[in-house]
Amino acid sequence: MTELIVQNVHKYLGGLHILKGASFTASRGSIVSLLGASGSGKTTLLRCVAGLEQPENGVIKIGGKAVLDGEKRMTVAPENRNIGLVFQSYALWPHRTVAENVAYGLRLRGVNKADTEKRVLDTLGNIGLGHLAERYPDQLSGGQQQRVAICRALVYQPKVLLMDEPLSNLDAKLREEARYWIRKLVLDLEICAVLVTHDQAEALAASDNILLLRDGAVAQEGAPQEIYDRPKSFFAADFLGANNVASGRISRNASGTRIQGDGWSLDGVVLGEGEDGDGKAVIRVEQVAVHGQPGPGRIEMRLEACLFLGDRWEYRLAWGAFRAKAFGTRPLASGQVWAEIPRQSVWLFPEAA
Amino acid sequence: MTLTLKIAAIAATAAFSATSLAVAASEEMVAEANKEGAIAIYAATDLSQAQALLDAFTAKYPGIKIDYNDVGTNGVYNRVISEAAAKQVGGDLIWTSGVDQAVKLGADGYLTQYESPEVASLPSWAVYDKTVYATTLEPIGIIYNKTVLPEDQVPQTRAELAALFAKPEFSGKIGTFDPEKSGVGFMIQTNDSKQRDDYWTLAEAFGAAKGKTYAATGAMRETVVSGENAIAFNLIGSYALDWVKTTPNLGVAFTKDYTAAFSRTAAIVKDGPHPNAAKLFLDFMLSKEGQDAIASKGMPSLREDVDAGLNIKTLNELVGGNLKPMALDASRLEFMEPAKRLEFLKQWHAAVKG
């Protein structure tokens, strides 16, 4: 059931065009991630949905009800949009206890005292924070604060849960736990959730659908696997994953497409649009396999360095002007090695004319 | 001679008829005033000095509550004109030492004519147009520091005063009223300039001696007591007469050849909220009872029958016989003309420049 529809939202700030017609939808029991670098407009888009920023144009519907219609100059205040928003800073009110923080949304909705208390304790109990109800936010750890913030945004069952970089203030280990926990919560409670993040791992792991934003526009949208495996632009390809990028000339012949540089050339597939000519190749690091011996389809390269990373080894390869990174399970001596790069893993993006 | 007699006769008849009328009207007026129940006074006299008068009035007319506002001479003037303009008249009676201002208010129609039954007991110069009444007679005098200036060297005449200014040891140690900052100071000086040929000579001597000017008699007292100044002249001598009683090193003197005196004036404000109470209060101020109360606080009376303090007669004796009261007449308006005023001040600046 689609709870959130965002259509063609435009936002200007001063002379800048911050959002250039972003559109997406989100449904219950799923997470849509807005992924992008800083300045891509992802947080602005989220704040437009929340009603904290006012777009100049576009349509936003929450739970089937329009909350913004640029044509009709109609707009609904944030408090009337029935949303829950989790802030990067958690924004817990310092003068209120955990229970009071969580209860506020219910109080505003006229829920009676007994019910409020019960629902607050239930919600806090669900996430294992029942014993902290009487504490003040500054007495909690970062992870606990984050969970309280989510509780506060969920307790009154909003149509849409918006999360603005909810994990960025947690340390790495906690972050991995939290993204699993959030995903489980959303699926279990059948919440319609929108997650803003700059962390691709977080987006890939937690979401059902990813909107990759660039300069206020959606560069690509799709399920995590789709967007990872079939990027439609150099930007999308390069933004996700760990990549080897090389510049060269793309040429097509009967047998397929090639990219050629100074002292190297690779077969590949063209993913971007455009003519032959200068272009770029993107190869995911994990697609490069390095061997000690020659074999079919293997290319001879020079191993310049081999770095120990703990769980694996990183190889630094050179082939003419071509430089690449690859991973392997064992150390290799510097010098001659043979690399295997599948043709369909060499993504070619001709430069736009 | 005959003329004088005639005037006296008329005055006597007038006084007689006024008195008899006043007595008749008085009861009615008291009743009306009591009905009004209050009176608002805009004054330029310290409450501490006015208290005896107010207490005496309250004792006699307990039904009338007095709202006494000491707002200074300019305050009195400004309030009357601005309240009249705003049609929010709040004051019933003014009592101010700004004689010029009071006469101007009367001339400009801000005050009500009222013929007090007490008028017979006052000198003829003491009433302007049945509107503004003199209520005191305060001599202009000199104060000096006894430790700096021995009593036998205190100037007795204006000429001696000028001679004293010429002495080098008094350079920078002389004070006087500032005609720019004080309405009373201005009045004293302009009056002198009209009355005395030697006014400008004295002003020049003062300037040559690097004299300093002050906005108030109290400020001059402060400097003379401390020794900052040796002598200050042309200030309100009646205050000084009081001060010397408690301050051992302070002396007071009056020039015997000429002692000007000004009067605190009272008048009824037009369209005031309590017109009868105002009339009643004015009558009381001018009566022997009221004048006794005023004189008891060091403000000499105009009535010869007053004995609670100095009266016009005893005061004249005290200052050496040449008391020259400032009359309340249209000549007071002369220096209210801005151009005339500035001309005088300019001349004065030039004279005291030294």
Added chain:
Amino acid sequence: MPAETASVSANAVSSHPTQGVATRPATTMPLPGNARAFRVTVISLLGLCVLAPILLIFYQSFLDGPFFTPASKLSLEAYRYILTDAMFYDALWNTVIMAAGMVIIAVPLGAGLAFLLTRTDVRFRKTLEVVVLVPMFISAIVLAFGYTVSVGPSGFITMLSRHIFGAAPWTLYSLTGIVIVTGLAHVPHVYLYVAAAMRNLPSDLEEAARSVGAPIWRVFLDVTMPMVLPALIFATALNLLVGFEMFGVPYVLGDPSGIVVLTTYVYKLTTLFGVPTYQLMAVVVVLLVLLTLPLVWYQRRLLRHGRRYAALGGKGPRTQVMRLGRTGQIIALSFVGLWLLVSVMLPIGGIVLRAFVDAWGQGVNPLEHLTVKHFGNLIEVPSLFRGIVNTVILSVVGGAAAVAIYLVIGLAGHRNQGFSNTLLDYMVLLPRAMPSLIVGLAFFWLFLFVPLLVPLRATLISLFAAYVIVGLSYGLRLLQGTLIQIGPDLEEAARTTGASIGQTWRDVVIPIVRPGLVGAWALIMIVFLRDYATGIYLMSAGTEVIGSLMVAQLQSGAMDTIAALAFVSILLTGVGLGLAFRLGAKIHD
């Protein structure tokens, strides 16, 4: 399954997303539920309160008589008179000298003091940080009286000096005297800004300078000073403005020797003609406002930069203080001590002594004439007693009410953008360009002629209204400083949780700033307590206040009473200040 629940919409994937999209609308829709009506109402009302007196004065300046007398006509005569009056130019010149001289003294001293107290390990730092602010809170008129009775021509110290050395080689009643007194008194105003800037400076730059061998004073001049230049410039601009508006000190110290500045010139015009020449006064005020407006504008610009700067600070690295060493300590403490002696002990000591003696001067040992009778006067004379009571009521109750008003204005401008906010900024700074003496006069007129206000004229409400406007820029800065500290997230969290902006203010903003409000109340209390100029024209029987009573008493020369009043004022200020620090007030100018 989940992949299907999210779907792609029409033009999201297009590489040219702007295609087919309407061009930018002419106006942005206002944010919904942003309390626009409230903001507009508050800012308009404020505009009315600020502009009404200014416009009235402007109008008055173009008449040939008081604006309320029917005979007055439009005329440029008043301008002609003022602009050809030699005394005006005299006053203008003296004002410039006074303001500039004050800055020349206050800025280096304030900066030096700030350096000592924030960047070095000078001893008694905690105590000194509080004590150095004291001169800021004493009424200028009290300060001026204090100097008069201690180092004036017949002051205690002057007498002592004459007694011991046979001479007292200083003249307090001179332009130099005024400049020195005002300069010393405004050191805290500079100190505050510079110290705030210095606290935010990372210490590694200074350490680097020391490590290459620079002595402390060189570090101060070559490293620290250039880095706090914006704060220095701001403090300079502010003090110039304050200098132009100064009334109390030049009035008390300049009057006896005929030195006029613009404010005392205005005051003098009240009496010069025997009748009020409001048009002349208005002209001087208009000229003064024109003179100070650029400073106000400049201050606003600096302030906006300053805010940005302040937002950056706070998270700076912990600063390490420089060690002064034994000689350094002695020099530094002597410097601070001397300044405190001259700018605090001298005037306050003078007042205290003068309030308790009834004879003094040449050949009199004041200690043999101790008395408390001057204080008896304060109780016996109703107007004086009322003055004290009114002052306390106005500061305590009025201060609280003023904070409430400033809070409402602060909220109206809180997270507000656009034109109305710029308008608010100017509205707040505008009254600063007018001497409070004149604000009081304008309010007197308003309460006399605006029908609705007439019944309130003779009540403390009229004074309160004028005080609120006079204290506006200071009070609002206090409040804005507190409000700005709330993270926007906290408010937005309330909005998205379902709270309207009013509920957000009530449930989140105000509870969080409550400690700041209490501190602001204490400071506003002191500001109202020390005011003396606003009430000069405005106060009437029943609405006397200590400060203006002192000015009125000065006219009659009642120094006994003035000293007693000044003593009470100092006492009350002390109580207020103690309260302020107790309540954790953050002191800005």
